[in-house]
Amino acid sequence: MIESCKKDTITGTAYTTKPFQANINGAVWAPDTMSNTITYNSTNKTKTFTLTGTKDQKQIIMNVILSNASNTPGFTIGTYNVDTVAVSVIYNTQVLQNGQYVFLQHGKVSAGSGIIKVTAVDSTAKKITGTFNFYSRSFGVDSTGNPTTTIDNILGGEFTNLPYTFTSN
């Protein structure tokens, strides 16, 4: 096709294809530091999936605990709603405290305010795939003494074929 002599402005946008990413308050966030483990506790017969990602003063820690689990390297596919006990999510931000930068919890991800879906598990290759989204609510007081509520939205989260380590103890 022959192009006509027009003058257009074309905008192209691309997002990271990193295997672990989410959208935090409207901006894409793909952690450069990750930890992904499944741990079997033979005493309690529980299996815990823990996924942690850190980048740019932001950190997400997700935990899903299966009870009556078997001592195998897989994990049950399913939808896990945040209940703060068996399924919990923590959203941390880095702050300067006593001269040191530390990650502190930024608000609270309450029961019913998030979901983690495990959609595929390759227990042989030890790779896990899924999605997540949640919001963290923090309470404060503004300069006039009025109470304030801040919501941090973590949406469109995904982990794709993310390698994990399995530990049994």
Place this chain on the structure above:
Amino acid sequence: MYSNNIKKIFTTVSIAFFVLVASNVYAQDQNQQKSYFGFFGGVSNPMGDFKKADYYNNKAGFAKKGLTYGLDGAWYFHKNLAIGASITYQDNGELNQANADSLASGYTNSFSADQATTVATKRYQTVNILLGPQYTIAKGKFLLDLRASAGIIKIFSTPETSTLLSDVPQQTALFYQRSANATILGYSGTAALRFKLSENVFLTARAAYLYSPGPSITNDGRTVNLGRLVTKQPFNTLNTTIGLNFGL
């Protein structure tokens, strides 16, 4: 603004060219081919790297098929030997949506960015003024003109891009690949088949290959030289046209 500049160049150079041809036409003798002038129009086809849309190839031009038209003529000074000249406008398009997406994706990967937005503006617009020796082979009503020429390419614009990355501390500022506006050297090989419609009128099919090392490209705003970085954009096109020529 571009079209006004193009018109000025066309007008000035075409007048000079035809005055030259007209003033020498009387020097022809009976054994020589007739000098001629004419006009043509058709398609400019980008070739090679100029055509490629590959983020990872710094010579890839993302050029498109576009309109070309111009004036052409030849003055025969000895039998089948002539000096030919042409003035050609050609447009080789702009980046399309897929190209802009491809660049944004490439920069996202190169900089390990979480997101990249690339905005593309402007297009390839040039006028070529070329001159060179021509040899003509005549057979019946057909004449085959073979010409090698060189000259200048006036570049009015090339595509410009600006890119903004997300979460790349080393490159927080918007960075640009600027549009070029330059006059550079160009080289061409042309084959034209003229069909004699009447004693002084020819229908002409023409293929003109054009090569140029291209303009230098300025890059602004970079604080780190990662990813695609174009510093020179070679030009490479095959213009296929038809036209009418008039014997003098």
